[in-house]
Amino acid sequence: MVIRIRRGPSRKTTKAQKAPKQASQDIPLTQKIEENIEFFSSLYQESSDVIFRSFVVGEKDACIIYIDGLSDTQKLDQQVLETLLDKTEFDESDFLLSVKNKLPISNIKNISTYSACIDSIGNGSPILLFDGYEEALSLGLVKYEKRSIEEPQAETAIRGPREGFTESLGVNISLLRRIIKDPALKMKTILVGKYTKTKVVISYIEGLADNTLIEEIERRLQTINIDGVLESGYIEQFIEDDPYSPFPQVLYTERPDVVSANLLEGRAILMIEGTPFSLIAPVSFFSLFQSQEDYYERFWIGTFIRVLRFLFLAISLFLPSVYVAITTFHQEMVPPDLLISIASAREGIPFPAIVEALLMEIAFEALREAGIRLPKQVGSAVSIVGALVIGQAAVQAGIVGAPMIIVVSITGIASFMVPRYSIGLAIRLLRFPIIILGGTLGLIGVMLALIILIIHLSSLKSFGLPYLSPVSTVEKNSLKDTLIRAPLWKMNHRPQLTGEYKAVRQGPNLKPGRNKGGE
Amino acid sequence: MLEKGKISTIQMEFMMVPTIIATGILSVPSIAGRFAKHDMWMTPIIGSIIGFITVFIVWKLHQLFPKLTPIEYSEKILGKAVGKIFSLFLVSFYIDNTAIVVRQYVNFISGNVMFETSSVVFTIGILFVSALAVRGGIEVIARSAVICTTIYMSTSLFLLLSIKDINMGFMLPILENGLLPVIKGGLVHSAWFSEFFLLSFFFPFLHHPKKGLKSGMKASLYVMLIFTYVNFFVLTILGVSSVNQFYPVYSIIRGISVMGFFENFEIIITASWVLGNFIKISVFLYVASLGLAQVFRLSTYRIVVFPLSLLLVLLSYWDIPNIVVLIDYLTRIQPFYSILVQTVLPLFLLFIALARRKRSGST
Structure with a gap:
């Protein structure tokens, strides 16, 4: 027995x-x-x-x-x-x-x-x-504790909806359904993770999104064989085209309005259980510089801010290296008065400009990282110490030149101009090799770095969409929404993504005016 | 097919324009000016005739053999043995030409900007990035070309800052010595315009091959306008004395001063010329690698890119001992050599192909 x-x-x-x-x-x-x-x-x-x-x-x-x-x-x-x-x-x-x-x-x-x-x-x-x-x-009697809908912390807006996604997939889907009511909005669920069995929802608008794109995303998701998915980053890193690239090939957002805008442009969205971040694919380099408010405000402002962003992208990437290159190799380029003030500031500084720049950039990165990870009460102490010690004392002690502090601060501010955090990370990373090239080969080295960057971006693809499109593929209709933001009534076409797409987005002759609708 | 990528006609224009002008803009104005003197602004217009003719020849050949590059169709036209010799010659011409382009670029950089760094660093640098682009395939070259050309061309607007120094008197008297000196100067430009033969390597990879002719002609026109624009400024600012300078455009840019503060733009111009030359060298290296792979029937052209770049580092020093010889080569040899290989020989190819086709058609 x-x-x-x-x-x-x-x-x-x-x-x-x-x-x-x-x-x-x-x-x-x-x-x-x-x-x-x-x-x-x-x-x-x-x-x-x-x-x-x-x-x-x-x-x-x-x-x-x-x-x-x-x-x-x-x-x-x-x-x-x-x-x-x-x-x-x-x-x-x-x-x-x-x-x-x-x-x-x-x-x-x-x-x-x-x-x-x-x-x-x-x-x-x-x-x-x-x-x-x-x-x-x-x-179906599911009930569990969940966070209420709040304003997104990482993507705030002055004008625009204040709702953000939460960790609950059901809430997120309902937020999306409330914006796009057409039955063409599809949701396909795939379970990922051997132990977590996380629900990943592929969302797209039938007829706008390319079918092969959806199939490809599904195929890539099904090949993922891991223990668990804790954040959208896990999914992102397993479905990328080029895993070695520093550039994000998938965009993340926690705003339903951004997700809806991308759905309406024919992109696919991945919503992942347990995280407020949804992934958007395919994206191009220029999507990373679009912010929802570009479209909500007047187009002049949108265009101005776009241009400003690209300017500051260039500054945050190249300013320290150009400064190093100019002070080391091309002093003749600086106007005499400015040169004298830079030279007098650098007088008695023991390091060559390249060491100075690397030192300060690393210190800045350390300060920034420390400020994010520390508890809020300690974080402010870190920034005070950073500002005083690094900013003030280093210059007075004659270890770093004041112009270098200015350059590093401008670079730091410039890197916050990018609306998407993930591209900012790539820029932070790339700044260092460019400084080294600028310090060894002068501006020619900086240009070589730029060329390598352009080659890399040109060979990069996000789900078959060339990363630099529509600029590098010169599509006239899509160019209206890259460096500039054309008026909404002018953007009659959806951006060209991969494969088949429905080009026309809205009716012609939408330009409003005094004489519209019968004199 | 060794190349699976496809490019659009606009991308092709973006590739071809810097391919012609990147080195052309450096020293051609003064070389052409040596013949044409104060009529040098007209020389690009005369020179562009060869460009339009070359585009047309290449187009006709492309129509006879769509989807084939000259390496492939020369064997069909001339027969196996002669065709092989011809294509081998064509490839070695482009390898040699690439080396000269690299040397022109490096001479300029180490002679004007980076005096103390060993010039071989720049040779290796530019060939390395070009090889990277070429290994990526024609699509990568084309996409980078759009970005690089845009930046490169936009810096040419700096010339407009010198508009207050223009002296139209330098242009007078027009055609004092007749047309002959202008034609001689135009011949120098023709050497560059004959490089439109490179289009024959791009036509097979177009999305819409039918638009190829129009786009090639457009590219040719753009190049002519840019050359004219540059020559006009060189002539009206520096006058005929510009012929004594190796890099007259560089001299003009050096002289620009706005409000006493915005000056010394030459380093920006030089930096942007790096972009232009990168496209030029990439295109040449691409054609040389693709051609080489097709001659020897390799399965991919990507494996030859880096060895070829290494060879080019050496070749660029073997070919030309110094800048005086380089200028002499550009003045006396290249106009005839380039036009012979890139315009006259293709014309013969076209005649033979047409004759063969007619004969086979009639029998």
Whole structure:
């Protein structure tokens, strides 16, 4: 007897251990409820939060399995258990259907495999098992604690919606559906991560997004075989075209309006469970310099800010290296008065300009990183120390020249001009090799660095879209939304992405005016 | 097909314009001015005739053999043995030409900007970046060309800052010595315009091959206008004395001073010329590598790019001992040599091809 008891569960546990591995193979449920319960209890052994509630309906054994804290127990008690235990008559000939009809739950599904049951329990939908049936009911009573909708922290706007995505996928989808009501908005779900089983939703507008693009994204997502997905960055790094590039080939945002704008341009969105950041693909270099407010404000301002951004991109990339190159090799280029003041400031400084620049840039990066990671109270102390010690004392001690401090500060400010944080990271990284080239080969070295950068960007693609398009491919219609931001009534065409696309976005002759609509 | 990429006609124009003018703008005005004196502003217009003719010849050849490069169709036209010799000659011509272009660029940099750094550093630098671009394929060259050419061309607007120093009197009297000196000067420009033969390597890779002729002609026109623009400024600011300078445009830029503060633009111009020369060398290196791979029927041209670049570093020093010889070569040899190889020989190819086609068509 003892032996049999021991053997019984042990055989089951082997089956249970196998089960997660064979989850994709879909073992069907058995008719006997004891076997089913035994399977689940061995699977969830040592999981005190999984609750098995057995009861009898009519003459049938039944069991509800759910995870405490993921499901709405109040509704489960009041709507499910009460109905089932309330001596309600059920039609014996089609028992499951009659149960389904009696339960006041809108989202209720028949599932017939162990893996589907496991998924359902994991997602927070309780499952309802009956003796004698190979099917279980998955009750859509998901309820868990979630953050309320707040204004996005990383992407604030003066003008524009204040709602941001949250960690809850369902909320994010509803935010999107509330903006785009057309049924052409599609959501495809793929589970990624062996243990986290994170839901990744591919969202696109049918007819606007290229079908091959969606297939390609799906294919790339399905090849991901990792333990878990904790943030959109995990997905991003597994679906990129060129993993060695410092440039982001997928854009992330936590703003539903940005996501909607990109959907309407024919791009695909990846929404990931557990993170407020959605990924946008494909993107080009110039999408990284577009901010939602460019479109909400008057186009003159939009254009001006765009131009300013590219100017400051150049400054943040090249200013330190150009300064180093000019003070080291091309002094004749500086007007005499300026040269004298720079020379007098640099007088007595022990380092060559290149060392000085590298020193200060690294110090600046350290300050910036320290300011982000430290608790807020300590962070301000760091910035005071940084400003005083590095800014003031280093110059007075004659270790660094004052012009270098100015250059580094301007560079620092310039790097904050970029609306997307991820491209700012790439620029920070690239600044250092350019300084070294500028300090060794002068401006020619800086130009060589620029050329290498251009070559790299030219060979880069994001899901088949050339990274420098539409400028490097010279598409006249799309150029209206790159360096400049044309008036909305002028942008009659969607940007050309990959493959087939619906070019016309809006009706012609939308230009408003006094004489519009009958004199 | 060794090249799978496709480019658009606009990208081709963006590639071709700096390919012609990048080195041309450095010293051609003064060389042409040596013949044409105060009529030198007209020389590009005369020289461009060869450009238009070359584009037309190349276009006709392309129509006869669409999807083929000259290396491939010369074998079809001339037969296997002679065709092979011809294409080998063509490839070696472009290898040699690339080396000269590299030398012109490096001479300029180390003679005007970086006096103390060893010039071989710049040779290796520019060939390295060009080889990187060429390995990326024609699409990468084309896309980089759009960006680089835009920056490169926009700096030519700096010339406008010197508009207050213009003296139209330097242009007079027009055609004092007749047309002959202008034609002689135009011949110098023709050497550069004949480089439009390079189009024959790009026509097969166009998205819309039918627009090729128009786009080639447009590129030729742009080059002519830019040369005229530059020659006009060289002549009206420096006068005929500009013929004594190796780099007259550089001299003009040096002289620009706005409000006593904005001056010494020459380093910016030099920096942007690096971009232009990068495109030029990339295009030449691309054609040489692709041609070499096609002559020897290699499976990919990418493997020859870096070895060829290494060879070019050496070649650029073997060919030309110093700048005086370089200028002499550009004045006396290159006009005839370049036009012979890039315009006259293709013309013969076209005649033979047409004759063969007519004969095979009639029988």
